[in-house]
Amino acid sequence: MGRAPCCSKVGLRRGPWTAREDRLLVSYIQGHGEGHWRSLPKRAGLLRCGKSCRLRWMNYLRPDIKRGNITPDEEDLIIRLHSLLGNRWSLIAGRLPGRTDNEIKNYWNTHLGKRLLTQPTPPHNTRKKPSQKKRKKSKPNPTPDPAEEEAPPAPPKLHIPKPIRVTSLSLPTNDSFDQCNTFSTVCSSQGKDAEVIQAPWSRYVNDGENGTGFLSAYDNEDQGLVNGSDVERHSRVPASEDDNDFDKIYEEYLQILKTNEGEAQLESFAESLLI
DNA sequence: AACCCTCTCAACCGCCCAGCG
DNA sequence: CCGCTGGGCGGTTGAGAGGGT
Numbered sequence: 676m677g678r679a680p681c682c683s684k685v686g687l688r689r690g691p692w693t694a695r696e697d698r699l700l701v702s703y704i705q706g707h708g709e710g711h712w713r714s715l716p717k718r719a720g721l722l723r724c725g726k727s728c729r730l731r732w733m734n735y736l737r738p739d740i741k742r743g744n745i746t747p748d749e750e751d752l753i754i755r756l757h758s759l760l761g762n763r764w765s766l767i768a769g770r771l772p773g774r775t776d777n778e779i780k781n782y783w784n785t786h787l788g789k790r791l792l793t794q795p796t797p798p799h800n801t802r803k804k805p806s807q808k809k810r811k812k813s814k815p816n817p818t819p820d821p822a823e824e825e826a827p828p829a830p831p832k833l834h835i836p837k838p839i840r841v842t843s844l845s846l847p848t849n850d851s852f853d854q855c856n857t858f859s860t861v862c863s864s865q866g867k868d869a870e871v872i873q874a875p876w877s878r879y880v881n882d883g884e885n886g887t888g889f890l891s892a893y894d895n896e897d898q899g900l901v902n903g904s905d906v907e908r909h910s911r912v913p914a915s916e917d918d919n920d921f922d923k924i925y926e927e928y929l930q931i932l933k934t935n936e937g938e939a940q941l942e943s944f945a946e947s948l949l950i
Numbered sequence: 951a952a953c954c955c956t957c958t959c960a961a962c963c964g965c966c967c968a969g970c971g
Numbered sequence: 972c973c974g975c976t977g978g979g980c981g982g983t984t985g986a987g988a989g990g991g992t
Contacts, residue, residue: 690962691960692960724962726962726963727961727962730961731960731961734960735960735961777959778959781958781959781960782959784958784959785957785958
């Protein structure tokens, strides 16, 4: 896309990933696990820089990624967390099992940021203002969004805690939220078994029984290489049994707002979300 | 049908931090 | 303490899709 070569490596491939590259990357990570991104491409036989491999894996190929529509609940949570945390997408993503920071960031920039522009309180981000013009897209995200029609209450402007680096990215950590962080949970919670996860590439499929994702299209192409049951799962935390965790967090947040105890408490609340 | 314009999102960049020797 | 390296994060870009004219 017209930029200087990543990582100063000339001769490396850039741009969209091919199915073959994806397959190589998944296959390698299956066998060797994540990490050592810099040396991974060479060992996996990829002409990509390590960062590119990491990004592709983290944002697209990981088996525990939840593709498809952002649900109204998720959207609401994104708005709330953004009002608390600002543009700390990885932290927000950490509260949304199966969602990536990139996905949330994109969603914010394309949907929520635009919507909140009409709100009295501007969002924290400093993005350029998206166009107001409406547009429909037939991408797999056309969930009728109730909040799209009636704007949510303006998020209160809150103190932004200092950035904190969270090393165990994305889907970790506490069970404050509904931890449907596996395919099985995601799908079964919606009463759908053997459902194709909505993804542009339609590769990950939930078999509905052991909740294992596998690369369906790839399997057609190369049965032996990508076998879903071999894909390492990243179930980090036992699923919470409380489906109302979103609301609990929000209620807790509202309580703090009501107490007028100022930024200190809000900050500590925000910090508590950073576990 | 053809062109233009807008929107979406995968991919990239640059910077920063943590860990290690 | 310092420098190096690997890894992670937030901001930005631009190709492609699709609606509008």
